[in-house]
Amino acid sequence: MNTVYFINSIGEWTLTNLENIMFSFITIIVGYIVIKLVAREIKSLRTQNRLEQHAAYTLNRIMKWLIFMAVFAVILAQFGVSLGELSGVLTVLGGTIIGFAAINTIGNTIAGLIVMTSRPFKVGDRIFFKGQFADVEAIELIYTKMRTLDNVLVSIPNQELLKDEIDNYGKETVVRRSCSITAGYELASEQVEAALLEAADKLVEMNHVLKEPKAYVWVTKFGNYAVEYTLYVFIDQIKRLPEIDAEIKRTVLEKCNQHGIDISTPTIIRSIKDSK
Numbered sequence: 074m075n076t077v078y079f080i081n082s083i084g085e086w087t088l089t090n091l092e093n094i095m096f097s098f099i100t101i102i103v104g105y106i107v108i109k110l111v112a113r114e115i116k117s118l119r120t121q122n123r124l125e126q127h128a129a130y131t132l133n134r135i136m137k138w139l140i141f142m143a144v145f146a147v148i149l150a151q152f153g154v155s156l157g158e159l160s161g162v163l164t165v166l167g168g169t170i171i172g173f174a175a176i177n178t179i180g181n182t183i184a185g186l187i188v189m190t191s192r193p194f195k196v197g198d199r200i201f202f203k204g205q206f207a208d209v210e211a212i213e214l215i216y217t218k219m220r221t222l223d224n225v226l227v228s229i230p231n232q233e234l235l236k237d238e239i240d241n242y243g244k245e246t247v248v249r250r251s252c253s254i255t256a257g258y259e260l261a262s263e264q265v266e267a268a269l270l271e272a273a274d275k276l277v278e279m280n281h282v283l284k285e286p287k288a289y290v291w292v293t294k295f296g297n298y299a300v301e302y303t304l305y306v307f308i309d310q311i312k313r314l315p316e317i318d319a320e321i322k323r324t325v326l327e328k329c330n331q332h333g334i335d336i337s338t339p340t341i342i343r344s345i346k347d348s349k
Contacts, residue, residue: 093151100151104144111136130196130211131189178215184231185214193234194241199311201240202229206315222315242311247283249307250314252321254329254336255299262300265334266290269304272321272328279324281317282306 087094112133119129189212194200198209200219207219207227216228242248256265273288282288286307294301304325308317329336 096151097148100144100147104140108137108140111140181215181231184235185212185217188212188217188231188234193239197244199242199244199314201242202234203237206242208312242314244311245309246311247286247307247309248311248314249305250282250318250321251303251305252318252325253293253301253303254325254334255296255301256329256334256336257299260334262292262302264332265300265302268328268332268334269302269325272324273304273306275324275328276306276321279320281310281313281320282308 115129115133115136194209196209196212200207200209202219205221207221209217210220210226211218213231215231217231217234219227219229221227252269254265254269269290270288273282276282277284277288283306288304288306291303291305292300293303304321306321308314310317326336
């Protein structure tokens with residue numbers, strides 16, 4: 074009996090509000106079309122380089138939420154829910170949700186807003202975070218998504234981004250890289266520096282490092298049995314950074330071998346020999 078009454082009530086309500094239901098359905102379709110048009114226009118602006126990737130991504134998400142809220146408000150208005158009543162309901166619901174929401178979730182949301190507004194990095198940038206390189210793929214309210222060099226998608230809570238230091242290498246930024254070696258005191262510094270600069274010249278020919286700014290060598294440390302020399306070069310291929318770092322070391326090793334420069338520092342063996 075109760076089931077039949079319930080079904081009859083639903084049927085009567087549907088017939089009474091059929092016009093409002095149809096209007097609401099049309100509103101949803103229009104809202105969906107508007108979202109698609111806005112997304113296409115933003116994509117067009119991004120293609121024309123009139124919007125940065127990060128700005129386009131953020132604007133697209135904001136517009137989706139605004140359109141969704143507008144459609145939701147129109148639908149509620151069709152069924153006699155005023156804005157005042159709606160705001161009252163939302164206030165109660167909001168207070169309840171906030172009251173029961175996890176503290177970490179709220180903190181991550183606030184941190185996400187800080188990251189979006191302060192922009193320490195943008196979508197597409199390569200960053201160095203927690204000991205590894207990663208490319209920023211999305212900045213959400215709760216998480217920031219990054220793809221590591223192992224092609225693993227990692228979601229980092231936004232609060233963590235505010236706690237730790239982040240090195241932002243950007244996309245095409247010119248950055249300095251270095252490679253340090255140790256050579257014995259018996260070798261002339263000019264000989265070691267010449268070998269390292271030859272390595273830099275070869276790296277330029279191989280299109281791994283830039284010709285300008287020019288590479289240079291510094292004496293960076295005096296050890297007990299060896300001198301530390303550091304080669305500094307500049308690159309702008311950020312996406313190849315780990316590969317280029319490895320190539321710098323390989324080329325330096327090759328040139329040192331060619332010049333007969335021993336870059337090992339067996340301090341224990343030398344200490345024993347010296348004590349005899």
